Amino acid sequence: MVHLMLDQWRKKLVESQLTPELVEKIDQAVNRRINSAGFDPWGLDPETVKNVVAAMLPVYRKYFRVDSVGAEKIPEGRVLLVSNHGGQIPLDGFIIGMSLIVDAPKPRIVRGMFERWATHLPFVGSFFGKLGQVVGDQRNCLDLLSREEAVLVFPEGVQACGKTVQHRYELMRFGSGFMRLALEAGTPIIPVAVIGCEEAYPSLLNIKPLAKLLSAPYVPITPLFPFLGPLGLIPLPTRISVRFGEPLRFEGDPDAPDTEIDLKVERVRAAVQAELSEGLRLRGDRLFTGSGAHAEATVETDTANTEVVETTEEKVIPGDGKN
Amino acid sequence: MEKTELKPKLLITGVAGGLAQLVVDLLARKYRLVGIDPRPLPDGIRFPGEFASMDYRSRRLDELFRQHDFHAVLHLGRLPLGYLAKDSDRFNVNVLGTRHLLELCARHRVQNVVVCSSFHVYGAHPHNPLYLSEDDPLRASHTFPELVDAVELDNTATAFLLKHPEIRVVVLRPCNVIGPSIRNRISTFLRSRFCPYSLGFDPPMQFLHEADFARAVKLALECPKRGVYNVAGEGVVPFTHAIRIAGARAVPFAQLLVSPLGLPLRGLGFPLHLADYFRFPVVISDQPFRREFGFRSQITTRDALNDVRSTGTEEE
Numbered sequence: 082m083v084h085l086m087l088d089q090w091r092k093k094l095v096e097s098q099l100t101p102e103l104v105e106k107i108d109q110a111v112n113r114r115i116n117s118a119g120f121d122p123w124g125l126d127p128e129t130v131k132n133v134v135a136a137m138l139p140v141y142r143k144y145f146r147v148d149s150v151g152a153e154k155i156p157e158g159r160v161l162l163v164s165n166h167g168g169q170i171p172l173d174g175f176i177i178g179m180s181l182i183v184d185a186p187k188p189r190i191v192r193g194m195f196e197r198w199a200t201h202l203p204f205v206g207s208f209f210g211k212l213g214q215v216v217g218d219q220r221n222c223l224d225l226l227s228r229e230e231a232v233l234v235f236p237e238g239v240q241a242c243g244k245t246v247q248h249r250y251e252l253m254r255f256g257s258g259f260m261r262l263a264l265e266a267g268t269p270i271i272p273v274a275v276i277g278c279e280e281a282y283p284s285l286l287n288i289k290p291l292a293k294l295l296s297a298p299y300v301p302i303t304p305l306f307p308f309l310g311p312l313g314l315i316p317l318p319t320r321i322s323v324r325f326g327e328p329l330r331f332e333g334d335p336d337a338p339d340t341e342i343d344l345k346v347e348r349v350r351a352a353v354q355a356e357l358s359e360g361l362r363l364r365g366d367r368l369f370t371g372s373g374a375h376a377e378a379t380v381e382t383d384t385a386n387t388e389v390v391e392t393t394e395e396k397v398i399p400g401d402g403k404n
Numbered sequence: 405m406e407k408t409e410l411k412p413k414l415l416i417t418g419v420a421g422g423l424a425q426l427v428v429d430l431l432a433r434k435y436r437l438v439g440i441d442p443r444p445l446p447d448g449i450r451f452p453g454e455f456a457s458m459d460y461r462s463r464r465l466d467e468l469f470r471q472h473d474f475h476a477v478l479h480l481g482r483l484p485l486g487y488l489a490k491d492s493d494r495f496n497v498n499v500l501g502t503r504h505l506l507e508l509c510a511r512h513r514v515q516n517v518v519v520c521s522s523f524h525v526y527g528a529h530p531h532n533p534l535y536l537s538e539d540d541p542l543r544a545s546h547t548f549p550e551l552v553d554a555v556e557l558d559n560t561a562t563a564f565l566l567k568h569p570e571i572r573v574v575v576l577r578p579c580n581v582i583g584p585s586i587r588n589r590i591s592t593f594l595r596s597r598f599c600p601y602s603l604g605f606d607p608p609m610q611f612l613h614e615a616d617f618a619r620a621v622k623l624a625l626e627c628p629k630r631g632v633y634n635v636a637g638e639g640v641v642p643f644t645h646a647i648r649i650a651g652a653r654a655v656p657f658a659q660l661l662v663s664p665l666g667l668p669l670r671g672l673g674f675p676l677h678l679a680d681y682f683r684f685p686v687v688i689s690d691q692p693f694r695r696e697f698g699f700r701s702q703i704t705t706r707d708a709l710n711d712v713r714s715t716g717t718e719e720e
Contacts, residue, residue: 116639117704118649123534124608124640124685200530200684203604210608210685211642220533 091132098135103183107131110188111213114228123225125190125213133212134182141179144318145277150360151325152185158229159268160328162191163259163349165252165357166235166242167279169301171195172316176275177233178212180323189231194222196239196298219262226266233273234259236346243292243299246283250276250357255350257342264335269328270349274356276364277321282306319368324356411436414625415474417460417505418481420445422586423520426618427480428452431625438472440465441481442497460501469508476516476625477509482557484588491550498553499560506564509571517573518624519561523610523634523688525554525577528680534608534640535689538577538632548677562632574624578635579688583614584714589675594650594712600682601644603656607685608640613708616701623697633697636690638705643682649709 095104107130114121119128141147155162164173171193178191193209194217200206215221225232235241236255244253263270284301292300306313329352331345412435418424419439428437428451437453444457458464460481482498502519509517526536527543542558544551558575565573582591593599612620612635620635647654693699703711 116641117706118639118641118645118709119706120608120639120641120645122640124642126642126645197531203602207604207606207642210606215534216531218531218533220535224533224535 095131095135098138099131103134104131106188107134107182110182110190121213122228123192123213123215124210126211129208129211130182130190130213134179137175137179138183141176141183145176145281145321147176147180147184148320148322149180149184149325150322152181154325154327155181155185155187155189155231155271156269156328157187159226159266160231161226161259161263161266161268161270162231162233162273162325163270163353164233164235164273164275165250165353166237166239167244167249168316169243169282169284169299169303170316171235171242172281173275173278174233174235176278176321176323177273181231192225192230192232194218194232194234219258222262223266226262226268236349239298243284243287243301244279245285245287245301246280249279249283250361252350252354252357255346257339257346260331260342260346260349261335264331264333264345269330271328272326272349272352272356274324274326274353274360275321276324276357276360277319277368280319280368281316281321283317317369320364320370322360322364324360326352326356412475413438413472415440415468415472415477417441417477417479418520419451419455420449421481422583423581423614423617424478424480425449426583426585426614427478427621430618430622435475438468438474440468442483459497461497461504465504465508469512474509474512474514476518477505477514478621478625479505479517479519479561480621482520482522482554491553495553495556499556502557502560506560510564510568515572516625517564517571518621519557519573519575520621521558521561521575521577522554523577523579523636523686524551524681525558526686526688527551528607528684528686530684532685532687534685534687536634536687537689538634538692547680550675550677565630565632572628572630574630575632576620576624576635576693577632577688578617578620579610579612579637579690581612581614581617582708582712584711586614589678591712594647594652594709596652598655599647599650599652600657601647601654602679602682605683606642606644607681607683608687609643609646609685610636610640610687611646611705611708612637612701613703613711616703616708619702620693620697620699623699627697629696631692631696633693634688634690635693635699636688637701637703637708640687641705641709646709649706650712651710 111121111125111127111130115127120126162177164177166173174193181189181191190213193214195209195214197216199209200216222232236259237253238256241253282303284303286302288300288302292298303313329349414431414435415438416424416428417440419428420441420443431437432452439451439453439455440458442459445451445455479502483494525542525544526540527546529543542555545555561575565575580590582594616637617635644654
């Protein structure tokens with residue numbers, strides 16, 4: 082009984098939120114690999130994807146007013162998306178995934194690589210799996226790329242997700258694993274910048290001892306969490322924009338020494354930083370207001386944003402000098 | 405009658421099991437068959453050849469090799485859990501029996517040996533990448549001593565493969581083999597009215613129809629390749645969906661049974677060692693087998709699941 086009611090409710094949700102064109106788009110993105118039982122080789126369930134997109138579309142459009150720029154630059158076939166990371170929960174991964182389904186001219190299912198500990202959590206791991214996400218493992222990544230999938234990585238790692246609000250949009254050190262994989266699979270890299278997620282949960286403090294105790298990567302204190310209890314879990318309604326850069330192509334030996342690989346990694350990092358700076362410049366100080374579409378026109382004349390550009394660009398330099 | 409004399413001779417183990425019977429049906433016309441099994445043949449099954457009920461450790465097996473000149477040996481029989489009361493007895497039959505059998509193959513210069521292992525040997529580890537290859541470590545025995553014999557049997561067979569380059573050895577590691585005539589755990593679960601699963605976990609699983617696996621065994625026997633190969637079906641399907649397609653009701657109690665709370669219920673025969681396989685994925689890549697043996701599963705995952713209940717099933 083409960084099952085039937087839930088099913089009906091889901092159907093209604095999908096019908097009310099998704100236009101037939103959008104359903105068609107999702108089908109296009111997943112259908113080529115669906116087996117007789119209705120799943121793709123990584124356990125993705127197209128129905129779950131549709132349900133989640135339907136449920137989250139108002140959040141994406143109305144709450145975060147996401148503005149997606151440059152999705153048309155993503156080439157067909159295998160591609161590695163490299164993004165900045167922040168905001169306590171992987172909201173950025175969700176935004177990128179949504180934007181490539183609902184806002185891209187050619188919809189793609191983004192394959193995120195989730196943390197290994199998530200596999201132990203009931204519901205979480207299986208839910209991610211049905212959305213086409215896989216455990217963060219090099220083998221999985223290579224497998225996906227060799228089958229022409231779009232893989233999303235956050236080379237800053239999970240620690241970056243927990244950075245406190247005063248360090249927002251400071252790119253941390255990039256790991257080099259993604260570059261070796263990209264070279265091995267001959268995959269173009271798309272630099273991605275997500276702006277707005279890092280203020281949705283402004284972490285004031287990361288309680289490291291508690292994190293260690295819970296063996297969690299970090300434990301944030303935000304103005305609302307944990308003091309407001311579950312209410313504190315609601316993200317602030319920041320306006321989010323996601324920017325996809327020009328594809329970068331690299332050639333070389335995937336087994337080259339770190340010094341060589343790091344030079345290439347640094348180019349990707351600079352490209353992500355460039356997108357990030359441009360996005361921050363366009364946003365200016367209008368953190369919560371305005372819709373994505375109007376941002377460019379109104380902010381262009383804003384004087385306050387020059388300051389932002391300077392500070393972010395300064396932050397690139399120490400990273401450059403290091404390598 | 406002269407013609408039958410020219411047919412090559414095969415020794416097949418485990419012929420009392422459902423799977424071996426399908427293999428026997430496929431091969432009976434082309435080969436002369438000798439079947440052995442520690443278990444008696446089930447009622448109503450007629451073996452198209454010579455059958456002997458014997459332990460694989462028995463001296464009678466030596467005599468069988470002296471009497472017959474086997475072209476190939478198909479080792480399909482591994483005693484299931486619960487057949488013998490003591491785990492150590494099962495270990496002896498399965499592992500020492502396999503060792504004895506393989507030694508005889510080497511001594512009597514049997515040209516072709518096919519050993520049936522299982523995907524279980526990889527172990528259900530939360531960090532498993534999807535698509536395990538044949539080179540991945542066999543972790544099954546780390547958590548569950550019930551699976552030690554499965555891993556040890558596999559090790560024995562792969563060691564034999566390396567030690568005897570003159571013999572064509574093929575070790576097959578199939579995914580869940582299901583079907584109406586097979587009586588392994590997973591098929592029995594999918595056939596029953598209620599099938600347990602772990603609440604909150606829904607690992608992708610692979611299923612291979614018994615007829616497809618019988619074909620895979622025939623290919624392994626007849627293709628001139630040697631090595632260790634995973635064998636899988638058409639696609640993956642999360643476990644609860646598989647249960648639903650098979651027509652059973654999914655009940656979320658598997659985890660409870662493993663916990664101390666489930667202690668009084670354990671008599672029901674839930675295989676505790678499979679609990680992890682209900683939580684974490686063990687998905688195997690069968691690309692090498694498809695590429696080198698030209699194997700194509702002919703029955704889709706959905707059809708295979710639909711077929712577990714079909715008539716002609718003799719349940720225990």
